[in-house]
Amino acid sequence: AKRQGKNNFQIYGSYVRGMTNGNLKLETLMHKALEQQELLLLYQPQMDAKTNTIYGVEGLIRWNNDELGMVSPQEFIPVAEETGLIVPIGEWVIRTACKQNKEWQQKGLSPIVVSVNLSIRQFYQSDLIEKIDAILKETQLDPCFLELEITESMAMHADTAIVILTELKKLGVKIAIDDFGTGYSSLNYLKRFPIDHLKVDRSFVKDIQVDDDRDIITTIIALGHNLKMKVIAEGVETKEQVAFLKKAKCDILQGYYYSKPLDSKMIEEMLLHQS
Ligand code: C2E
Ligand code: CA
Numbered sequence: 001a002k003r004q005g006k007n008n009f010q011i012y013g014s015y016v017r018g019m020t021n022g023n024l025k026l027e028t029l030m031h032k033a034l035e036q037q038e039l040l041l042l043y044q045p046q047m048d049a050k051t052n053t054i055y056g057v058e059g060l061i062r063w064n065n066d067e068l069g070m071v072s073p074q075e076f077i078p079v080a081e082e083t084g085l086i087v088p089i090g091e092w093v094i095r096t097a098c099k100q101n102k103e104w105q106q107k108g109l110s111p112i113v114v115s116v117n118l119s120i121r122q123f124y125q126s127d128l129i130e131k132i133d134a135i136l137k138e139t140q141l142d143p144c145f146l147e148l149e150i151t152e153s154m155a156m157h158a159d160t161a162i163v164i165l166t167e168l169k170k171l172g173v174k175i176a177i178d179d180f181g182t183g184y185s186s187l188n189y190l191k192r193f194p195i196d197h198l199k200v201d202r203s204f205v206k207d208i209q210v211d212d213d214r215d216i217i218t219t220i221i222a223l224g225h226n227l228k229m230k231v232i233a234e235g236v237e238t239k240e241q242v243a244f245l246k247k248a249k250c251d252i253l254q255g256y257y258y259s260k261p262l263d264s265k266m267i268e269e270m271l272l273h274q275s
């Protein structure tokens, strides 16, 4: 069953996976996840390639349920999309990330950007801009320290996406295109989107030994720079990858080579050590 609230632009429906019986159980348990505080946000450092200091962190959600154990976001985000629960969950993610980032700043740590992933349903929710604006005011985080990640495929309805992205930019937040290279964005639109960062998908970083993939990464970095964007590589795991990406002038590096996603305390310690 497809439930589309009046609040939504009517265009995401075809993306979401069909409901299966297995998901019904997930759905029931997920309803309680928010109120019972089973959700947590981890943060993965993003390193400035030039200075080797932390540029920012990406917030990545975790769901720890008594019965199911740790459920991967790859499993529950699609279900949350389908049921609409992604809207309150997504709002929780943004609020938690902003609050945490403000807290780090209030402790005198050097300011960093916190990025959060927006799901497609959240992105096309008509009150998205008001909600983000309200959270920024409530947490008193300077908007330039919040970054929103959307995927290429989410922006496929380019005319609507451009309106939303422009409104978001007016708030002063940063925008990143996630998983870049895996969707099919029109370069023509990309040029018109107010985007700060391109995140090269992990699949291209993975086989940096393969010549063809090197060419793709080099091309994406050049494309991003030509469009006045910074380029982030994700899934960076080896020192060979780091060396190649630095040589190719990739701006920001993220991956297990530097750190797994960590809890807020551990990020705080990393920030303390670097200042
Ligand atoms: P993503 O946005 O592409 O996030 C990157 C994923 O790659 C994360 O998986 C991260 O833990 C993992 N990763 C980071 N470095 C490495 C590495 O060096 N090697 C490898 N193999 N993997 C690495 P995670 O946390 O399981 O998240 C999976 C996906 O779930 C995310 O992909 C994102 O699409 C979604 N997701 C996570 N948190 C949220 C959220 O708060 N909201 C929404 N809407 N989606 C989320
Ligand atoms: Ca992401």
Ligand code: CA
Pocket: 178, 179, 199, 201, 202, 234
């Ligand atoms: Ca990604």
Ligand code: CA
Pocket: 179
């Ligand atoms: Ca991905």
